[in-house]
Amino acid sequence: MKKLKVGVVFGGQSGEHEVSRVSAASVMRVMDKSKYDILPIGISKEGKWYIFEGDLSKIEDGSWQQEAIPALLPPNTDYKCIITLENGMQTKYNLDVIFPVLHGPRGEDGTIQGIFELMNIPYVGCGVSSSAICMDKVFAKMILRQEGLPVVDYKVYHKKALSLALPDIIAEIESSFGYPCFVKPANMGSSVGISKAHDRSKLETALHTAADYDVKVLVEAFIDAREIECSVLGNENPKASIPGEIIPSNEFYDYTAKYCDGGKSKLLIPAPLTAETVKKIQELAIKAFKTLDCSGMARVDFLLSKVSGTLYINELNTIPGFTSISMYPKMWEASGLTYIQLIDELIELAIKRHQQKQQLKLY
Numbered sequence: 001m002k003k004l005k006v007g008v009v010f011g012g013q014s015g016e017h018e019v020s021r022v023s024a025a026s027v028m029r030v031m032d033k034s035k036y037d038i039l040p041i042g043i044s045k046e047g048k049w050y051i052f053e054g055d056l057s058k059i060e061d062g063s064w065q066q067e068a069i070p071a072l073l074p075p076n077t078d079y080k081c082i083i084t085l086e087n088g089m090q091t092k093y094n095l096d097v098i099f100p101v102l103h104g105p106r107g108e109d110g111t112i113q114g115i116f117e118l119m120n121i122p123y124v125g126c127g128v129s130s131s132a133i134c135m136d137k138v139f140a141k142m143i144l145r146q147e148g149l150p151v152v153d154y155k156v157y158h159k160k161a162l163s164l165a166l167p168d169i170i171a172e173i174e175s176s177f178g179y180p181c182f183v184k185p186a187n188m189g190s191s192v193g194i195s196k197a198h199d200r201s202k203l204e205t206a207l208h209t210a211a212d213y214d215v216k217v218l219v220e221a222f223i224d225a226r227e228i229e230c231s232v233l234g235n236e237n238p239k240a241s242i243p244g245e246i247i248p249s250n251e252f253y254d255y256t257a258k259y260c261d262g263g264k265s266k267l268l269i270p271a272p273l274t275a276e277t278v279k280k281i282q283e284l285a286i287k288a289f290k291t292l293d294c295s296g297m298a299r300v301d302f303l304l305s306k307v308s309g310t311l312y313i314n315e316l317n318t319i320p321g322f323t324s325i326s327m328y329p330k331m332w333e334a335s336g337l338t339y340i341q342l343i344d345e346l347i348e349l350a351i352k353r354h355q356q357k358q359q360l361k362l363y
């Protein structure tokens with residue numbers, strides 16, 4: 001059988017650049033070399049593209065860029081390849097499928113998926129619109145709510161309005177949600193720009209912080225909740241994994257608790273839940289996945305109220321953390337699908353979706 005040429009894209013211009021490098025190195029380390037020819041494609045924090053064929057540990061420790069060769073991915077259906085330019089020499093590396101292992105804006109938000117669409121090449125994960133919608137917490141909530149799926153109450157403010165009518169906005173938030181409340185930039189990840197505001201002065205700071213990252217700011221009611229996650233995999237008939245639970249080491253699952261606490265945040269797989277709750281979570285996860293038109297994969301994150309037992313869909317991550325110890329692959333492992341099988345299945349799903357799209361009329 002001919003080996004598939006897989007471009008694995010890592011890094012990128014987001015606050016999750018480092019996490020992406022670790023996820024991607026993990027993926028490439030386990031990918032079956034008898035099935036795949038792997039081409040690592042790195043994007044620097046400045047947005048420069050490279051090919052890097054050196055040691056995977058250099059992707060993890062960040063030194064990869066010193067030995068990388070500048071490259072470009074032409075959005076041209078004639079060139080299903082990445083091209084390197086070195087000393088005036090041009091080399092083409094053909095690609096059969098692309099696996100973007102990028103998190104956050106410009107990686108998980110439909111922008112890079114747009115290039116893959118223009119190239120007309122199969123790629124792992126959600127398409128342009130579902131990536132964009134899942135990245136935008138406001139759009140995602142609007143659509144989930146419209147379809148009757150449970151989301152936490154929220155309000156949205158534009159950066160401009162915050163500068164013009166801050167006292168009115170603060171009064172509205174206080175009367176709608178009180179304290180504490182959560183303030184988030186609409187498009188971010190890894191808890192970057194998110195605050196839990198305990199009083200008026202913290203709320204004011206929190207609104208400005210969120211507005212540093214996005215012109216659209218989201219304020220939510222605080223839910224005293226357990227954090228439950230569920231992995232979904234598939235195209236038209238997605239399946240849901242056994243749910244897991246996060247016990248953050250901080251007051252909430254902020255950036256430090258996610259990446260910098262030396263493993264003090266606990267991941268419980270399976271989450272200690274009744275069979276009935278597990279079933280409900282899996283049903284909601286699949287409904288959310290279908291509602292937001294996801295394909296390939298998504299990790300659906302829930303808040304399970306400790307007070308009322310109500311389940312809320314907090315967000316969908318279309319390219320979830322993907323190291324061998326990340327929740328998405330771990331929840332699949334607990335459900336009987338190994339990390340290696342998971343990667344094979346994602347690549348297969350990418351090719352199937354692409355083949356299906358080829359049957360559609362373009363004009």
Ligand SMILES: Nc1ncnc2c1ncn2[C@@H]1O[C@H](COP(=O)(O)OP(=O)(O)O)[C@@H](O)[C@H]1O
Nearest residue numbers: 152182188189190191192220221222223252253
């Ligand atoms: N409404 C809320 N009530 C309680 N905790 C919340 C709420 N929204 C977010 N959190 C906490 O903040 C963390 C990050 O928020 P989230 O919406 O998941 O953003 P991100 O996309 O950055 O992960 C969550 O994992 C949770 O710990």
Ligand SMILES: [Mg+2]
Nearest residue numbers: 190191301315
């Ligand atoms: Mg989250």
